[in-house]
Amino acid sequence: MDNVLAYLRDHRREHLDWAIDLCRIPSVSTKPEHKEDCAAAARWTRDLCERIGLNATVHETGSHPLVYAEWCQAAGAPTYLVYGHLDVQPGGDPALWDSGPFEPLVKEGRLIGRGAADNKGQVLVHLRAAAAWLACESRLPVNLKFLLEGEEEIGSPHLGPFLEQNRDLLRCDHILISDTGMYIEGWPTITYGTRGLLYKEIRISGPKQDLHSGAFGGTVANPATVLARILATLHYADGRVSIPGFYDDVVLPSPAERQQLSRLPLDKQKYLVETGSLQVCGERGFTTNERRWIRPTLDVNGICGGFTGEGASTIIPAWARAKVSMRLVPNQSSEWLSRVFDETIRARCPQTVRLEILTHGWADAYVVPVDSRPVRSAWWALQEAFGREPVLVREGGSLPILPMFRKVLEADSLLIGFAGPSCNAHGPNENIRLDDLDRGAEAVARLYAYLAG
Amino acid sequence: MDNVLAYLRDHRREHLDWAIDLCRIPSVSTKPEHKEDCAAAARWTRDLCERIGLNATVHETGSHPLVYAEWCQAAGAPTYLVYGHLDVQPGGDPALWDSGPFEPLVKEGRLIGRGAADNKGQVLVHLRAAAAWLACESRLPVNLKFLLEGEEEIGSPHLGPFLEQNRDLLRCDHILISDTGMYIEGWPTITYGTRGLLYKEIRISGPKQDLHSGAFGGTVANPATVLARILATLHYADGRVSIPGFYDDVVLPSPAERQQLSRLPLDKQKYLVETGSLQVCGERGFTTNERRWIRPTLDVNGICGGFTGEGASTIIPAWARAKVSMRLVPNQSSEWLSRVFDETIRARCPQTVRLEILTHGWADAYVVPVDSRPVRSAWWALQEAFGREPVLVREGGSLPILPMFRKVLEADSLLIGFAGPSCNAHGPNENIRLDDLDRGAEAVARLYAYLAG
Numbered sequence: 001m002d003n004v005l006a007y008l009r010d011h012r013r014e015h016l017d018w019a020i021d022l023c024r025i026p027s028v029s030t031k032p033e034h035k036e037d038c039a040a041a042a043r044w045t046r047d048l049c050e051r052i053g054l055n056a057t058v059h060e061t062g063s064h065p066l067v068y069a070e071w072c073q074a075a076g077a078p079t080y081l082v083y084g085h086l087d088v089q090p091g092g093d094p095a096l097w098d099s100g101p102f103e104p105l106v107k108e109g110r111l112i113g114r115g116a117a118d119n120k121g122q123v124l125v126h127l128r129a130a131a132a133w134l135a136c137e138s139r140l141p142v143n144l145k146f147l148l149e150g151e152e153e154i155g156s157p158h159l160g161p162f163l164e165q166n167r168d169l170l171r172c173d174h175i176l177i178s179d180t181g182m183y184i185e186g187w188p189t190i191t192y193g194t195r196g197l198l199y200k201e202i203r204i205s206g207p208k209q210d211l212h213s214g215a216f217g218g219t220v221a222n223p224a225t226v227l228a229r230i231l232a233t234l235h236y237a238d239g240r241v242s243i244p245g246f247y248d249d250v251v252l253p254s255p256a257e258r259q260q261l262s263r264l265p266l267d268k269q270k271y272l273v274e275t276g277s278l279q280v281c282g283e284r285g286f287t288t289n290e291r292r293w294i295r296p297t298l299d300v301n302g303i304c305g306g307f308t309g310e311g312a313s314t315i316i317p318a319w320a321r322a323k324v325s326m327r328l329v330p331n332q333s334s335e336w337l338s339r340v341f342d343e344t345i346r347a348r349c350p351q352t353v354r355l356e357i358l359t360h361g362w363a364d365a366y367v368v369p370v371d372s373r374p375v376r377s378a379w380w381a382l383q384e385a386f387g388r389e390p391v392l393v394r395e396g397g398s399l400p401i402l403p404m405f406r407k408v409l410e411a412d413s414l415l416i417g418f419a420g421p422s423c424n425a426h427g428p429n430e431n432i433r434l435d436d437l438d439r440g441a442e443a444v445a446r447l448y449a450y451l452a453g
Numbered sequence: 454m455d456n457v458l459a460y461l462r463d464h465r466r467e468h469l470d471w472a473i474d475l476c477r478i479p480s481v482s483t484k485p486e487h488k489e490d491c492a493a494a495a496r497w498t499r500d501l502c503e504r505i506g507l508n509a510t511v512h513e514t515g516s517h518p519l520v521y522a523e524w525c526q527a528a529g530a531p532t533y534l535v536y537g538h539l540d541v542q543p544g545g546d547p548a549l550w551d552s553g554p555f556e557p558l559v560k561e562g563r564l565i566g567r568g569a570a571d572n573k574g575q576v577l578v579h580l581r582a583a584a585a586w587l588a589c590e591s592r593l594p595v596n597l598k599f600l601l602e603g604e605e606e607i608g609s610p611h612l613g614p615f616l617e618q619n620r621d622l623l624r625c626d627h628i629l630i631s632d633t634g635m636y637i638e639g640w641p642t643i644t645y646g647t648r649g650l651l652y653k654e655i656r657i658s659g660p661k662q663d664l665h666s667g668a669f670g671g672t673v674a675n676p677a678t679v680l681a682r683i684l685a686t687l688h689y690a691d692g693r694v695s696i697p698g699f700y701d702d703v704v705l706p707s708p709a710e711r712q713q714l715s716r717l718p719l720d721k722q723k724y725l726v727e728t729g730s731l732q733v734c735g736e737r738g739f740t741t742n743e744r745r746w747i748r749p750t751l752d753v754n755g756i757c758g759g760f761t762g763e764g765a766s767t768i769i770p771a772w773a774r775a776k777v778s779m780r781l782v783p784n785q786s787s788e789w790l791s792r793v794f795d796e797t798i799r800a801r802c803p804q805t806v807r808l809e810i811l812t813h814g815w816a817d818a819y820v821v822p823v824d825s826r827p828v829r830s831a832w833w834a835l836q837e838a839f840g841r842e843p844v845l846v847r848e849g850g851s852l853p854i855l856p857m858f859r860k861v862l863e864a865d866s867l868l869i870g871f872a873g874p875s876c877n878a879h880g881p882n883e884n885i886r887l888d889d890l891d892r893g894a895e896a897v898a899r900l901y902a903y904l905a906g
């Protein structure tokens with residue numbers, strides 16, 4: 001182990017150059033004009049994998065390719081699948097960056113550039129650890145498979161089919177993912193659950209075109225009014241969601257979990273500044289972290305209809321629409337809820353208008369036990385590398401790949417993230433601390449050893 | 454009178470050319486690039502007025518000029534002010550027109566072109582009648598003043614100041630306006646009332662920017678949800694408006710008026726087709742015409758906030774806004790209601806968000822008695838010219854100039870309109886029937902005589 005850690009220390013500069021080189025490739029999966037860049041990022045990563053001693057291949061998927069790499073010579077040892085992604089969000093306005101989004105910059109101990117945190121920098125943490133083991137010991141303590149896709153930022157449309165078609169290739173005991181964040185800067189963090197999602201769109205149509213509100217006002221149903229009245233029924237006065245049966249299958253947190261979550265500091269003033277809100281609020285009887293991590297919610301994500309320009313236009317809108325999404329927790333079923341949501345909206349919509357309901361996405365919540373071997377291994381590895389106890393958190397967002405891995409590969413996922421809370425993923429000046437990358441690589445090198453058992 | 458009518462018949466072709474010439478000038482007041490065209494329309498009209506024997510002047514107003522013309526040599530006779538406007542709406546997509554919007558076309562007994570109905574064609578109906586009188590009799594039966602403005606389509610911003618500064622010049626016993634429509638094609642129509650308007654915008658702000666609905670959902674107020682809940686409180690379940698005191702000052706229709714309105718045919722099926730609505734609906738106990746003419750309403754004119762594109766984006770909106778307008782009837786006070794509306798919204802808005810309320814416009818309702826000399830005169834003149842009894846209607850829209858004339862000039866207005874229900878004012882192929890223009894000119898020539906008493 002000491003050799004491996006010394007190797008990591010001695011090769012920091014070289015490993016940083018890997019991240020700089022990879023972040024320089026604008027592999028923006030959302031934009032067709034970057035298709036060749038996405039392929040270039042895959043080829044670059046395959047070459048690196050080969051160079052450090054993995055067998056690596058670029059797989060075409062129908063759109064942006066993915067990289068599969070492996071080292072599976074640890075006979076009898078468990079097998080871990082490292083998942084990550086090589087594609088990034090668009091750079092946005094270059095003027096908001098210290099240098100261009102694709103001109104990586106090292107400044108004040110941070111690597112700044114699109115993909116530094118999400119997810120290229122964190123993918124390389126694993127490859128650094130593997131490289132150190134292979135260079136020092138000519139072996140890895142466990143069998144490792146790397147699945148590095150190129151379409152995460154567009155919803156991984158080809159990942160499901162690839163998993164289905166390559167179950168044997170991808171067979172593993174557990175999955176390792178570093179695509180989450182740290183709860184507080186420098187605090188090693190294990191994420192053991194995410195919320196699910198059900199995303200709907202309610203479309204109300206009335207008149208065939210916008211009508212003059214003077215000539216017709218008072219004689220026909222107004223779609224915007226109808227929509228507002230439906231949306232207003234979706235919560236009770238106390239803020240709880242009013243879809244029938246919404247809370248029936250919700251698992252209440254155990255006293256141990258509540259206690260553990262309550263030990264996480266939350267600076268209310270900082271939270272208000274960060275969100276720019278006047279007050280924190282939410283479901284009675286729960287803390288802010290509980291409200292965003294372990295309790296389900298319903299939010300209107302967008303609403304529009306009729307005249308939305310400056311000033312006045314006296315019309316009755318022809319239609320009005322709202323996007324409505326729910327964040328789900330165990331054991332809510334997104335499939336069941338989707339049906340009940342639609343029935344509820346239909347029942348609450350008057351006969352004076354036409355109603356259409358679209359479903360834009362769904363995923364169940366995902367939680368793993370915190371006393372598993374992978375979590376315990378990560379705990380020790382992170383503590384040793386960072387010199388402080390890791391924290392266990394849940395995440396309010398959704399990672400649909402986690403239930404998909406569980407379903408198709410029958411394997412659970414360990415989420416350890418090295419991006420700080422101010423990493424600004426998807427925004428300008430996306431960054432990651434060099435110290436977190438270095439300690440992360442050390443932690444992962446230790447983790448591989450712990451996972452061997 | 455016979456001479457005058459014969460003159461009108463003999464000069465139909467020439468008078469149609471007036472309308473064609475005037476409609477050819479693209480006097481679009483809403484678009485700065487048509488500023489010179491607006492001035493050209495004013496000069497053209499002044500020249501016509503001079504030619505037929507009126508004294509006419511173009512008055513600069515600070516923006517688009519207006520034309521003032523008069524013939525005031527009928528000593529002892531009453532004085533009438535004819536109001537109209539020379540500006541028009543933009544032509545819109547030329548592809549939707551049979552010929553260009555500013556290439557007037559006579560087709561199937563109609564004049565098609567921007568301004569044919571709103572309002573150039575109808576202004577010329579009055580000038581034709583005056584021309585016939587002056588040509589045949591070298592006099593008018595009454596004193597006539599013409600106030601033809603160039604900014605009606607942009608809300609008449611300079612008309613108020615012009616009235617204030619020219620009270621003596623404009624002094625009159627009554628005002629005549631032909632800028633309304635006919636209830637049914639070919640049915641002469643007198644409009645004796647319009648609804649008022651109060652136009653508000655509600656702006657709710659929450660987070661300083663859109664927030665990730667996963668990371669923050671359940672912990673901060675959602676402006677779109679808050680807005681929907683406020684809008685949903687604005688009507689009771691039965692559709693009546695819930696602003697406290699909203700109905701307190703509403704004048705109930707007299708039995709005579711209800712009876713008269715109920716005699717107007719309303720083809721429900723045609724109304725549904727025209728509006729494209731599934732049902733007619735509205736306040737219990739009132740007919741459709743009563744609901745749109747003599748009862749107040751509240752409509753959401755537009756709503757927006759958050760993500761409104763195709764598909765899904767999981768955000769909590771930073772803000773949400775709605776335009777809300779009320780149509781008012783006698784004796785509701787728009788000034789009083791504006792205050793109460795704001796107080797009501799403020800009281801219904803939670804402390805978790807920021808609230809701003811804008812006022813975009815207001816006007817009181819306007820109704821005149823139907824047994825006045827001008828209405829009786831118009832009745833007879835229209836009946837004789839069109840060969841059928843006129844109908845008396847109210848109008849659901851608002852004409853803020855009517856209360857303004859009443860206030861500044863202390864004169865009421867007579868509204869007789871010659872645009873058919875399918876005239877498509879503001880839309881493509883705006884048109885007016887040549888027969889209605891001809892009979893209109895005859896009716897107005899007769900009206901001038903009746904008004905002399």
